[in-house]
Amino acid sequence: MYYIVDSVMDMLGTLVDTPVMEVSDLRMHYGDREVLSGVDFSAAPGEVVVLLGPNGAGKTTTIEILEGFRMRSGGHARVLGVDPADGDEAWRARLGVVLQSWRDHSKWRVRELLEHLGSYYEAYSTPDKKRPWAVGELLEVVGLSGAADTVTGKLSGGQRRRLDVAIGIVGRPDLLFLDEPTVGFDPEARRDFHDLIHRMTDVDSTTVLLTTHDLDEAERLADRILILAAGRIVASGSADELSRQVAGASEVRWTRDGRRFVHAAADATGFVRELFREHGEAIADLEVRRASLEETYMKLVREAEGS
Numbered sequence: 647m648y649y650i651v652d653s654v655m656d657m658l659g660t661l662v663d664t665p666v667m668e669v670s671d672l673r674m675h676y677g678d679r680e681v682l683s684g685v686d687f688s689a690a691p692g693e694v695v696v697l698l699g700p701n702g703a704g705k706t707t708t709i710e711i712l713e714g715f716r717m718r719s720g721g722h723a724r725v726l727g728v729d730p731a732d733g734d735e736a737w738r739a740r741l742g743v744v745l746q747s748w749r750d751h752s753k754w755r756v757r758e759l760l761e762h763l764g765s766y767y768e769a770y771s772t773p774d775k776k777r778p779w780a781v782g783e784l785l786e787v788v789g790l791s792g793a794a795d796t797v798t799g800k801l802s803g804g805q806r807r808r809l810d811v812a813i814g815i816v817g818r819p820d821l822l823f824l825d826e827p828t829v830g831f832d833p834e835a836r837r838d839f840h841d842l843i844h845r846m847t848d849v850d851s852t853t854v855l856l857t858t859h860d861l862d863e864a865e866r867l868a869d870r871i872l873i874l875a876a877g878r879i880v881a882s883g884s885a886d887e888l889s890r891q892v893a894g895a896s897e898v899r900w901t902r903d904g905r906r907f908v909h910a911a912a913d914a915t916g917f918v919r920e921l922f923r924e925h926g927e928a929i930a931d932l933e934v935r936r937a938s939l940e941e942t943y944m945k946l947v948r949e950a951e952g953s
């Protein structure tokens with residue numbers, strides 16, 4: 647009995663630990679121009695991975711290869727256990743894709759379009775996951791209930807982007823690719839979108855790979871940030887972990903007996919503990935500031951591009 651329970655637990659553990667995406671030494675060249683020169687990363691179930699990098703770094707190229715839309719020049723890639731170059735319809739039905747903007751079907755009404763696209767996923771329902779997303783509920787979560795009967799050609803830019811997101815998630819994907827999803831969103835739409843991503847990862851354990859140039863968004867959403875520069879992933883970690891990789895990590899400022907002090911500390915907590923142990927009540931105006939994601943990002947990209 648115990649043996650069976652242990653075996654099932656081991657099996658579940660293996661399933662939970664199996665990466666949703668595994669990429670190693672991924673290479674891509676267009677003609678004789680090499681864009682990706684050995685990209686490595688993986689993503690776990692329910693993880694939100696944000697891919698950052700300067701214009702032209704190869705973010706869209708990477709995503710298109712993993713979606714199976716573009717053939718890689720070399721290296722290894724597995725997405726939901728399958729080489730994306732060989733993905734079939736059943737594999738594709740488990741992916742959600744939000745491209746840079748949906749321009750077709752401008753005569754369709756929003757609800758009709760989502761019902762039509764959603765019907766494709768019915769055959770791919772599983773006991774754990776009923777597909778597609780019920781359209782009424784989907785319209786609600788993407789904030790388009792009021793525009794359900796509007797023809798898509800008459801939507802505002804922000805509403806169109808919400809529709810792009812709805813199209814990407816209508817099949818309740820296991821893995822969602824989002825290429826700059828919040829361009830053109832107002833602050834409220836952006837916040838709603840962030841809530842939606844958290845909801846999808848919490849409720850459905852959806853894994854998300856997202857590109858953005860908005861570093862606040864990256865910091866807010868990412869379990870892990872990847873920085874792509876000079877053809878490779880040059881850094882990987884939470885915003886805190888990345889800032890610790892950059893020299894002089896945190897700046898500690900304080901005053902003592904009316905004098906101002908500034909100190910750069912790799913271990914700010916340990917430093918402050920020691921400071922209070924030594925000077926106690928005499929310490930005032932304490933501030934600890936770690937490098938912002940923007941400073942960290944700029945430094946890592948410059949180093950990679952310089953080398």
Ligand SMILES: Nc1ncnc2c1ncn2[C@@H]1O[C@H](COP(=O)(O)OP(=O)(O)OP(=O)(O)O)[C@@H](O)[C@H]1O
Pocket residue numbers: 676681699700701702703704705706707708
């Ligand atoms: N089909 C193609 N043929 C030739 N070159 C291409 C093609 N697609 C992309 N490129 C080039 O490959 C490089 C990477 O492009 P990609 O769109 O992947 O970058 P990106 O990181 O997504 O950029 P951005 O942040 O500007 O969206 C760019 O220099 C681009 O001009």
